[in-house]
Amino acid sequence: MEEKRRHILAIINPVSGTGSKDKLPRLIDTVVDHDCNDVSIIMTEYPGHAREIAQQAVQDKIDIVVAIGGDGTVNEVGSGVCGSETAMAIVPSGSGNGLARHLRIPMNASRALQVLNNGVTGVFDYCRVNDKPFFCTCGMGFDAAVSYKFNNEGTRGFITYIKTTLTEFFKYKSQDYIIDIDGIRHEERAFVIACCNAAQYGNNAYIAPRATMQDGLIDVTIMHGFNIVQSPLIGARLFFRSLDKDRHVSIYRGKRVVIERKDEDFMHIDGDPVMMPAKLVIENVSKGIRILVPPSLPNYV
Numbered sequence: 001m002e003e004k005r006r007h008i009l010a011i012i013n014p015v016s017g018t019g020s021k022d023k024l025p026r027l028i029d030t031v032v033d034h035d036c037n038d039v040s041i042i043m044t045e046y047p048g049h050a051r052e053i054a055q056q057a058v059q060d061k062i063d064i065v066v067a068i069g070g071d072g073t074v075n076e077v078g079s080g081v082c083g084s085e086t087a088m089a090i091v092p093s094g095s096g097n098g099l100a101r102h103l104r105i106p107m108n109a110s111r112a113l114q115v116l117n118n119g120v121t122g123v124f125d126y127c128r129v130n131d132k133p134f135f136c137t138c139g140m141g142f143d144a145a146v147s148y149k150f151n152n153e154g155t156r157g158f159i160t161y162i163k164t165t166l167t168e169f170f171k172y173k174s175q176d177y178i179i180d181i182d183g184i185r186h187e188e189r190a191f192v193i194a195c196c197n198a199a200q201y202g203n204n205a206y207i208a209p210r211a212t213m214q215d216g217l218i219d220v221t222i223m224h225g226f227n228i229v230q231s232p233l234i235g236a237r238l239f240f241r242s243l244d245k246d247r248h249v250s251i252y253r254g255k256r257v258v259i260e261r262k263d264e265d266f267m268h269i270d271g272d273p274v275m276m277p278a279k280l281v282i283e284n285v286s287k288g289i290r291i292l293v294p295p296s297l298p299n300y301v
Contacts, residue, residue, distance in 0.1 A: 006063040008032070008116065010041045010091075011050050011077055013069030017094045024068060024091075024109065031113040044073070054080025054088075062086055064116065064292060068109075070094015071136055071202060075270040078126065078289060079133045087121045087290035095161060096202020096271060098136040102213070103198075103293050103301065119292040124213040126289050127197045129282045132269055135289070137201060137208070138282065139194035140259070140267040141223075142172045147268035161203075174225045177261050181220060181254035188250075192223035195257055195282045199241075202271065206241040208251065212301055216286040217253045224248045257282040 010028055014021045025041050032039050044050050050067065054077045057065045067077035068091040081088050091112040092100035106112045126135045150164045177193060179186040194201075196208035196219040208219035226234060226248045237243045244251050259280045266273045267280070 006037045007061075008037050008039045008064045008066060008089075009053070009057050009062045010039060010066040010068055011044060011053050011073070012041065013044045013050060013073040013093075016069035016073055019093065021068070021093065024093075027109060028113060031110055031117075033117045037116065044069075048076065050076035051080045054078075054086075057081070058084045058086045064089050066091060066116070068093060071096055071098050071271045074099050075133070075135060075272070078135045082126055082133055082285070082289040085290070087292050089116055089119070089292040094202075096205075098200050098202035098271070099198055101202065101204060102136065102200055103291065104297050105294065115292055115294055118295055120295050120297075121290050122214075122293050122297065123287045124289055124291055125197055125216060125287060126213075126285050127195065127218055127282060128285060129195070129267070129269060129280055130276060132274070133285075134197065134270045136198045136270050137194050137196045138267060138269045139192060139207075140177075140261070140265065140280075141175060141190055141192040142168065143192050143194065143201070143207075144265070144267045144273060145172050147271055148266045148273040151273050169228075169231070175261060177259055179220070179222070179260075180258040181252050182256055184254075186222075186252075188222055189224070190222050191225045192221070193259065194221040194223075195219075195259075196221060197284070205238045206243060207238065209241045209244050210251075214287075214300055216284055217255060218257055218282055218284050220252045220254065220257055222250045222252070224250075255284050 054065050064087045066089040067074045090100045090105050129138050146165050146168050174189050174191045177188050194207045196211045199211040200206045208221050211219040237246050261278050264277045267276045
């Protein structure tokens with residue numbers, strides 16, 4: 001019996017990350033197996049366009065929508081396909097690529113495209129903050145301030161992100177929050193609050209070292225204030241996946257998290273800054289999205 005052909009739609013964000021995307025259509029044509037796949041390609045033209053394209057792809061019963069861009073592009077495509085039978089694939093080409101790294105998707109575009117040929121479809125959790133989906137992390141405090149400043153810089157990339165982080169560190173002050181996690185109330189003065197579906201921000205910076213996308217829970221990382229002398233150790237723990245061992249950090253888990261702060265302010269949603277109200281409701285949507293991942297991915301990530 002002849003195998004059913006798959007319909008794949010690749011969505012390319014031409015302005016994500018730092019490199020040109022001009023060669024990607026030819027690379028897709030070269031790498032993807034056309035014996036069993038029909039592939040179409042669309043370039044995004046404005047913010048939110050990838051979400052619109054992905055939503056239409058679901059209506060058109062496209063089998064796989066490929067997000068080619070950074071975490072913002074992945075968020076848009078994921079928001080369009082979550083809750084449907086259409087799967088998302090990722091070819092990372094952004095600054096941090098947090099979700100792709102968590103799912104062990106290669107950073108090399110050619111190898112990431114090979115996942116379309118030999119990958120498997122897994123079913124994973126995603127989360128919502130005030131009904132806005134996120135797939136990796138959302139957060140407030142210092143990291144949201146960095147996200148806002150970074151988003152408004154003239155250049156992208158890891159070096160720019162580090163410079164922005166160092167500049168903001170000396171200016172940002174901890175804020176007061178009331179946090180309800182599955183009915184248990186916490187009053188915290190926090191430098192960072194990160195609500196995590198996946199383990200890292202991106203660039204292998206693990207803000208929630210034990211987070212998985214298949215446990216039905218949100219990992220809530222609360223980072224309390226620390227000084228410049230303590231920052232190198234905390235930075236090292238962030239990259240060596242041991243932040244949970246630091247005395248300035250508390251990590252909780254729950255299905256539903258309500259956070260109240262004094263005023264409306266920016267937060268980041270999968271790395272992109274968004275103005276949000278003072279009260280935030282974060283919920284886990286268990287097994288809500290299908291994602292194409294490498295066949296070697298562990299069963300529980």
